[in-house]
Structure formats: C-alpha cells, structure tokens
Amino acid sequence: MDQTPQVREATAAERPEVAEVTRLSYAQYAVGSTPEFWARYEDSTRKKLLEDDDARRFVVLTDGRIVASVLWCPPNEQNPYPEMRLLAVLPEHRNRKLGDLLIKACETLTRTEGFEAITLHTTALMPTARSMYERRGYRPFPDLDFEPAPGFVVWGYKKRLA
Numbered sequence: 001m002d003q004t005p006q007v008r009e010a011t012a013a014e015r016p017e018v019a020e021v022t023r024l025s026y027a028q029y030a031v032g033s034t035p036e037f038w039a040r041y042e043d044s045t046r047k048k049l050l051e052d053d054d055a056r057r058f059v060v061l062t063d064g065r066i067v068a069s070v071l072w073c074p075p076n077e078q079n080p081y082p083e084m085r086l087l088a089v090l091p092e093h094r095n096r097k098l099g100d101l102l103i104k105a106c107e108t109l110t111r112t113e114g115f116e117a118i119t120l121h122t123t124a125l126m127p128t129a130r131s132m133y134e135r136r137g138y139r140p141f142p143d144l145d146f147e148p149a150p151g152f153v154v155w156g157y158k159k160r161l162a
C-alpha cells in the first residue's frame, strides 16, 4: 500500500470527485446551520467546483484516491490577488500535513503566475484552519471582509510572497 501523498492539478474528469471530497470535508460545519442554508451552501460550492473554468484545482492522492483538494482562483473585480478557496482534507486523513501541501501548491502557483500575494477567507467557525494560516504567515486583510448575515463576518487574510 503506497501511503506517499502525491500532489498535482486535478483533471477535468476529476471535478466531481473533488466536489465530493469537499462536501465530506465541510460536513462538520452543517451543525449550527439550518438544513436549507446548508443545502444552498453545498449547491453553490458544488457548482463552483464543477463549473469554474478560470480556477485551478490541486488534489492530494493516496493509494490513487483523492483525499484532499483546494481551489485556486485568479484575481477578480473584488480582489486584486489570487485566492485559495475550499481547502478540504477528508476527516480520516487530517493532521498528516496534506493541508500544508495544498497551501504550498497554491503559494507556488501564485509566485509562478507573477503575483506578490495570495489571499483567502475564513470564519470564526474554523479555528483550526485560522490558526494554521496564521502560523504560515497569513495576516488579516480587512479589505476582503464581508458580512453575509448580520453579525457573522467572513474574514479576509493575505500573505505577501517575497
């Protein structure tokens, strides 16, 4: 059994598998939302992962199976920097530095594409991810903050890549 994780870009045919890994990885956050809200969130996430042709997707495979993924989105009208989105590691594969491998893949691509910084969003619901980003040099970037519901702020973060 080959447990050495392999990181690479996903093929177009793998998009449904990436969407499923993401769904399973984020399921822990359904607690605390209404079923309607969560169904809408899952639908929009799945659509983004299946249909966004401008984004790039990285995956980690162990034993030939996708167990983790991330989406790299180019700058847009709201954000002048690339953004790392939907970082997802299946629960049974966590704490083995797979998340770290995917963050590094996004940072490398950002440098290769000639950008000086990479951004992301996170929330108070995701303390593990937030402290992980802060340990890796990500800092609050309030320009990207937004409030999808009163009192619930989604925080922007940025890391300058020298």
Ligand SMILES: CC(C)(COP(=O)(O)OP(=O)(O)OC[C@H]1O[C@@H](n2cnc3c(N)ncnc32)[C@H](O)[C@@H]1OP(=O)(O)O)[C@@H](O)C(=O)NCCC(=O)NCCS
Pocket (backbone or CB within 6 Å): 025, 026, 086, 087, 088, 089, 090, 093, 094, 095, 096, 097, 098, 099, 100, 101, 121, 122, 123, 126, 127, 128, 129, 131, 132, 135
């Ligand atoms: C966040 C996530 C991607 C991390 O993946 P991972 O493969 O376990 O990450 P790594 O093994 O590379 O690193 C995990 C880090 O979190 C730490 N950690 C693990 N469990 C923790 C916990 N309960 N509380 C605080 N820190 C924790 C680890 O010690 C490690 O620390 P490090 O910064 O010193 O390396 C994964 O937990 C996940 O998919 N979560 C659900 C989706 C999510 O929240 N995505 C991010 C959205 S912004």
